[in-house]
Every structure is written in structure tokens, then in C-alpha cells.
Amino acid sequence: MKRLALLTAVVLVLLGSSSVLAGGWGIGGFAGVSIPVEQEDAENGMVYGVRGRLPAFWALTFEPQVFMLKNGDYDLAFDEDQFETLKSWKATSFGANLVLGAPVRQFAGIRPFIFGGVRFNSMDFDGRDADSQFGFGAGIGLEIGTKTVGLEVRAAGEVFPDGKDSSRKNGLVTGGLNVYFGL
Amino acid sequence: MKTTSTLLVLAGLGMLAIAGCLVSGTFVETLKINAFYSKSDGEFHSHGVDLTTKEVWVDHQDDIKNISDVRVRATIEEQSGISDATGAVYFSDNGSYTTPEAVRAAADAFIVFSGLTVPAGGTVTMKFAQSASYRQNLDQALELVETGQFYIYVLTPEGAFDLYVDDITVMVTFDAGPSS
Numbered sequence: 001m002k003r004l005a006l007l008t009a010v011v012l013v014l015l016g017s018s019s020v021l022a023g024g025w026g027i028g029g030f031a032g033v034s035i036p037v038e039q040e041d042a043e044n045g046m047v048y049g050v051r052g053r054l055p056a057f058w059a060l061t062f063e064p065q066v067f068m069l070k071n072g073d074y075d076l077a078f079d080e081d082q083f084e085t086l087k088s089w090k091a092t093s094f095g096a097n098l099v100l101g102a103p104v105r106q107f108a109g110i111r112p113f114i115f116g117g118v119r120f121n122s123m124d125f126d127g128r129d130a131d132s133q134f135g136f137g138a139g140i141g142l143e144i145g146t147k148t149v150g151l152e153v154r155a156a157g158e159v160f161p162d163g164k165d166s167s168r169k170n171g172l173v174t175g176g177l178n179v180y181f182g183l
Numbered sequence: 184m185k186t187t188s189t190l191l192v193l194a195g196l197g198m199l200a201i202a203g204c205l206v207s208g209t210f211v212e213t214l215k216i217n218a219f220y221s222k223s224d225g226e227f228h229s230h231g232v233d234l235t236t237k238e239v240w241v242d243h244q245d246d247i248k249n250i251s252d253v254r255v256r257a258t259i260e261e262q263s264g265i266s267d268a269t270g271a272v273y274f275s276d277n278g279s280y281t282t283p284e285a286v287r288a289a290a291d292a293f294i295v296f297s298g299l300t301v302p303a304g305g306t307v308t309m310k311f312a313q314s315a316s317y318r319q320n321l322d323q324a325l326e327l328v329e330t331g332q333f334y335i336y337v338l339t340p341e342g343a344f345d346l347y348v349d350d351i352t353v354m355v356t357f358d359a360g361p362s363s
Contacts (some may be wrong), residue, residue, distance in 0.1 A: 008347060029328070037208070038207070038208030038209065039208060039209040040208075040209060040210050040211045040356075041209055041252075041356055042209075076213070076311065076354065077213075077215070078213040078215070078352050078354070079215055079350065079352055082350075084256065084311050084312065086311060086312055086314065089256070089309070098322055100221075105356070126315065127252075127254075127312070127315025128252065128315070128321070162251070162358070163284075163329065164248065164249040164251075164358070165247055165248045165249065166207060166209075166248040166251075166358035166359075166360065167207070167208065167358075169207075183209055
């Protein structure tokens with residue numbers, strides 16, 4: 001698993017390097033709300049992270065990214081009228097998206113896009129050992145700005161497999177700022 | 184144009200794959216166990232746990248994928264005021280043991296919670312959150328809990344204490360959904 005993660009990281013770096021050499025690149029930060037789907041042991045939480053934006057090929061943009069997700073604590077009701085507040089799970093995610101639309105430094109204005117990609121997620125459950133697995137995510141977004149600065153909003157679905165034939169699913173709604181450099 | 188169509192189709196398929204996963208979920212079930220006294224003579228108590236009668240479990244029993252967590256909560260009172268008290272909680276799929284020695288020697292019984300100390304004359308509430316720090320053999324316990332029915336044995340060592348254990352609740356977290 002570690003070897004595969006390392007190989008993935010090397011591929012990401014090589015792809016990124018070639019894009020930068022070809023001209024134009026961007027970097028952005030984002031933050032927003034994490035919405036656990038069908039999880040009784042999690043409430044809405046927060047997510048934040050950074051990503052690069054690198055021209056890949058054709059109209060596609062390559063986005064290496066890292067984000068931290070923390071679900072909100074939840075109240076467990078038991079014995080009819082009692083409850084206890086318990087910590088939920090959190091994750092650190094390394095990965096990359098391929099983005100169709102909103103090409104780097106191509107035009108100013110409104111730039112809608114769709115995206116999807118794979119991640120290497122480290123999931124941390126309170127009172128249990130951390131669990132690292134590959135996951136994936138996809139979504140839609142809209143960026144508004146000039147050729148050098150863009151404000152974006154995204155809605156994404158992220159899947160966090162647990163390696164036991166089940167997975168956690170979270171919706172992420174984020175806003176962010178991207179800054180572009182190069183030719 | 185052909186490339187655009189191909190990419191849109193692939194994106195659509197990816198969305199459908201995610202949507203397919205969304206029908207599974209994580210659920211939490213709790214089950215209360217009757218209060219009991221444990222005297223100072225190395226006494227022991229057994230309790231059958233039957234999750235298969237609980238509503239949330241029944242709703243998902245045909246598509247449970249795995250048990251992801253098990254915890255307990257209890258209020259423990261040491262009533263003798265003479266000495267601190269401790270104990271251990273064993274899980275087993277065998278409910279026929281009648282002595283502490285039999286439980287300790289059994290190949291199919293194992294400690295899941297131990298290490299909590301109740302001061303003489305004091306009362307301690309072990310919450311679900313705290314119970315994780317007194318837990319061991321978690322994987323083995325999760326595997327047993329997945330059967331839905333198991334036995335809990337509470338063993339106390341011999342000593343000059345007198346315990347009353349109340350508000351005992353077992354919490355089980357499980358993932359359920361169609362096989363992927």
C-alpha cells in the first residue's frame with residue numbers, strides 16, 4: 001500500500017512538473033462544510049485544504065490536492081432519555097483530480113467545470129487505530145474571475161472505503177480562491 | 184466533440200458509481216443490560232446480548248457488512264467503602280459457563296474491557312467514549328458481535344469490595360448496505 005502511494009506521488013509530481021514547464025499554473029486554498037451521508041455516528045463538520053491547478057492535456061486540468069476533513073461530534077441517545085456526545089471521525093486526504101472546464105489562464109469570466117479523481121485517505125476514528133485506504137471523489141464547480149485570480153465554489157461527493165467492503169460517504173461544499181501564474 | 188462526449192460519459196458513470204455507494208450507511212444500536220450486584224467473593228455475572236431483536240439491527244440484518252465499533256457505558260458504585268474495586272468484561276459465544284475459572288480458561292471467551300478502578304466508597308460512570316481506552320481484543324470482539332448474539336461475563340477478583348453496577352448499555356456501530 002505504501003509503495004503504491006509513493007508511486008502515485010511520483011506520478012503526480014512528474015505530471016505537475018511537465019505542466020509547469022509547458023506554461024501557466026495555479027494554486028488555491030479552499031474551505032467549507034463536510035456533510036456525512038447516512039452516518040449515524042457523524043454530524044456536519046468542516047473541510048479545508050490546498051490544491052494546485054496545472055494544465056494537463058486538451059481542455060483538462062490536473063489538480064493535486066490535500067485536504068483535512070473533520071466531522072462534527074454526535075449525540076448518541078440511549079436508555080430513552082439519556083444521551084452522550086461522542087467524537088466522530090476525521091480524515092486527511094492526498095490525491096488529484098482531473099478537471100473538465102475552467103482551463104488554467106485561458107479566459108476571464110464564468111468557468112463551470114466537472115471533476116473527479118482518486119485519493120489516499122488516512123481515516124482516524126476516536127479510540128481506534130487509524131485506517132488508510134484509497135478512495136475517490138467527483139463533483140461540479142464554478143469559478144469566476146480573471147486569468148490570474150478566480151473565486152470558486154464546488155460540490156463534491158467523496159467516498160472513503162474502509163477496506164472491509166464498506167465505506168463512508170461525505171458531501172463537501174466548499175469555497176476557495178485560486179491564483180494563477182506563468183504564461 | 185467525440186472526446187468531449189467520451190469524457191462526459193465517463194464522468195456520468197463515475198457519478199453513478201458514487202450514487203450506488205450512497206445507499207449504504209453507518210448505524211448505531213444500543214442495548215441496555217440489567218443492573219447487578221457483585222460481592223467480594225470473586226463473584227461473576229453473565230448476560231446474554233441479543234441484538235437481533237433491536238429495531239435498527241433488524242432493519243439492516245440482511246445487509247450488514249461489518250461491525251466497526253463496540254463500547255459499553257455503566258455506572259459502578261463501590262458500596263463497602265473498604266477497598267478499591269476492579270474487574271474485567273469477557274465476551275463469548277458460549278453462555279454455558281458457570282464459574283469465573285471456566286470463563287478465564289475458555290478458548291472461546293476473551294477479555295474486551297478491563298483496567299477500570301472504582302475507589303472505595305466511590306462511584307464511577309464509565310462513558311462510551313472512555314470505554315475505548317479500557318478495551319482490548321477489539322477485532323475479535325467485532326467479529327463476535329457481528330453474529331448478533333453473544334454473552335457478556337463480568338468477573339471481579341476476590342477482595343473486600345462490594346459493587347453495584349447500573350445503567351449498563353452496550354453500543355454497537357455497524358456498516359450496512361448492498362455488496363459493492
